[in-house]
Amino acid sequence: MAVYTRLGAEEMAAIIAAFDVGTLISAKGIAEGVSNSNWLIETQDAQGALHRFILTVYETRTDTADLPFFLDLLDHLAARDCPVPRTIHDRNGASHRFHEGKALALIEFLPGISVSEPTRAQARAVGAALAQVHLAAADFPAERRNSMGPDAWRQLLGDCGSEGLESIHPGLAAIVDRELAALSSGWPSDLPSGVIHADLFPDNVLMLGDEVTGLIDFYFACTDITAYDVAVTHAAWCFSADGAGFLPDLSVALMEGYESVRPLSQMERDALPLLAQGAAMRFLATRAYDWLNTPNDALVTPKDPMAFVRRLEFYADPANAGVFSS
Ligand SMILES: Nc1ncnc2c1ncn2[C@@H]1O[C@H](COP(=O)(O)OP(=O)(O)OP(=O)(O)O)[C@@H](O)[C@H]1O
Ligand SMILES: N[C@@H](CCO)C(=O)O
Known part of the structure; x- marks a missing residue:
């Protein structure tokens, strides 16, 4: 359960009173998520209307120095009609506050649920929403280095x-050595870059039917190759959970949705097979590290690294280079 910080009722009321959102009515801990503590907050304003928010207390994995980038980005994208939650600023205009040494933010609540077996229409909608974010972020003034880029993969796997x-799996060390070498020699440096989400898995997308109502969890967002974000999203959406089954219909739909809003250049399209190998390596690296370093009695079950080894092998097979055509 992702509520690591305990907050008493009076403490919670005092935290909410720092924002002009009415009186605290209820606060329920949210089980989903592993990095930060989240509550669903309900308030009532002077007219009796009820309002919902998400309160996030940032735990050790999020560097508070990065919060202005993440939270300003949400406001920037929301102002350009992207389906992302706005940050509620406190009575002094600040996007985040500190409570007992931990940073916290109050975020707009968005309706929707995360799908576990996406349909083609849902994959299409996610592709289009991702492209909308890429276009809307073009004039976002801040930059953030990708802390989960190729250097981090090498470090984690080392x-x-x-x-x-x-x-984890006999033969995995050789696969990793071979693929890291291929990625190092070919990783592109001349593709369009900008702000990317970098972790757009189904659990970070809220949907109602075929409509994307919320893209959330921007805590890996950074400045990097735009098409790499397409590759990450492709790896996250277009396979069965164990990575063994490629889902071609979802792939076509995702790419069609993306290109209906932001057509890819030929250079970007040509780079996608390699970028997708990089995306698979990124999640293989963090999952392998967590697999080996999560204590047995931890509350969180580590995710299976092999699911991304299978994706990596799929993307590295030249016979599959054409899967990015929409
Ligand atoms: N703006 C929002 N509107 C509605 N629900 C939200 C919102 N933000 C977060 N949630 C809910 O809270 C849950 C946890 O949020 P989130 O994924 O950001 O947590 P996290 O611990 O930072 O993530 P992760 O485990 O992916 O690192 C989500 O699965 C979703 O149910
Ligand atoms: N979305 C990631 C976790 C966050 O980096 C995964 O499924 O491995």
């Missing part, structure tokens, strides 16, 4: 060590 990788 920390796992050959023995650690072999304990």
